[in-house]
Amino acid sequence: xxxxxxxxxxxxxxxxxxxxxxxxxxxxxxxxxxxxxxxxxxxxxxxxxxxxxxxxxxxxxxxxxxxxxxxxxxxxxxxxxxxxxxxxxxxxxxxxxxxxxxxxxxxxxxxxxxx
Amino acid sequence: xxxxxxxxxxxxxxxxxxxxxxxxxxxxxxxxxxxxxxxxxxxxxxxxxxxxxxxxxxxxxxxxxxxxxxxxxxxxxxxxxxxxxxxxxxxxxxxxxxxxxxxxxxxxxxxxxx
Numbered sequence: 387x388x389x390x391x392x393x394x395x396x397x398x399x400x401x402x403x404x405x406x407x408x409x410x411x412x413x414x415x416x417x418x419x420x421x422x423x424x425x426x427x428x429x430x431x432x433x434x435x436x437x438x439x440x441x442x443x444x445x446x447x448x449x450x451x452x453x454x455x456x457x458x459x460x461x462x463x464x465x466x467x468x469x470x471x472x473x474x475x476x477x478x479x480x481x482x483x484x485x486x487x488x489x490x491x492x493x494x495x496x497x498x499x500x501x
Numbered sequence: 502x503x504x505x506x507x508x509x510x511x512x513x514x515x516x517x518x519x520x521x522x523x524x525x526x527x528x529x530x531x532x533x534x535x536x537x538x539x540x541x542x543x544x545x546x547x548x549x550x551x552x553x554x555x556x557x558x559x560x561x562x563x564x565x566x567x568x569x570x571x572x573x574x575x576x577x578x579x580x581x582x583x584x585x586x587x588x589x590x591x592x593x594x595x596x597x598x599x600x601x602x603x604x605x606x607x608x609x610x611x612x613x614x615x
Contacts, residue, residue, distance in 0.1 A: 418603055420603070422606075427611070428608070428609075429590075429592065429606065429607065429608035429609040430544070430592065430606045430609075432606075435603060437603070476543065476544065478544075480603065480604070486531075486532030486533075486534065486549045486551055486556060486557075486596055486604075487532060487534075487596040487602065487603060487604045488534070488546055488549055488557060489534075489536075489544075489546065489594070489603075489604055490546065491543045491544040491545070492543065493542075493543045494543055
């Protein structure tokens with residue numbers, strides 16, 4: 387069975403500081419991994435995805451993530467936080483099966499950015 | 502860029518009423534999904550649908566729920582006899598012609614049961 391663990395339900399950083407949101411996954415087969423961002427009362431926006439190509443994945447808004455198979459991790463980073471990055475971030479894992487492409491989400495990490 | 506469209510964006514209904522949430526998946530996609538997010542919680546898988554039948558469902562997806570693809574473009578989630586605890590954001594998603602493409606999510610329908 388697949389699962390996702392996001393370490394830290396809340397992360398607070400100062401504007402301009404490094405953002406690091408942690409995600410560990412469990413999957414019996416090579417997974418597809420995703421980071422989504424959700425602003426208050428809005429839908430899910432895909433930040434980036436890993437689909438077994440390069441282990442360093444670059445996404446939108448300056449975010450990137452590194453897939454480390456040995457650590458079963460897919461941590462999200464951004465070199466310099468901006469106030470507009472304050473949101474909820476979800477790590478997700480999925481794999482293809484006969485039912486299609488079921489996605490399992492982590493519990494989410496709320497990012498606070500201090501001025 | 503093609504996108505998944507959900508209507509309405511907000512729905513308020515009285516407890517015990519039936520609601521239908523509507524989705525228009527990306528046009529050449531074959532797999533369709535519904536997810537639910539209770540306020541402040543994570544996104545949970547409800548059901549996947551392929552070739553006009555449910556291919557997988559979670560324990561949340563009980564007899565109160567049903568899905569349908571009534572025509573070539575819409576995908577609906579029906580909730581019968583709504584309960585207060587059905588209040589949530591409901592996301593529709595679709596994925597492509599093979600099992601190896603990711604799912605694309607709609608912007609969600611916020612359902613409030615009063």
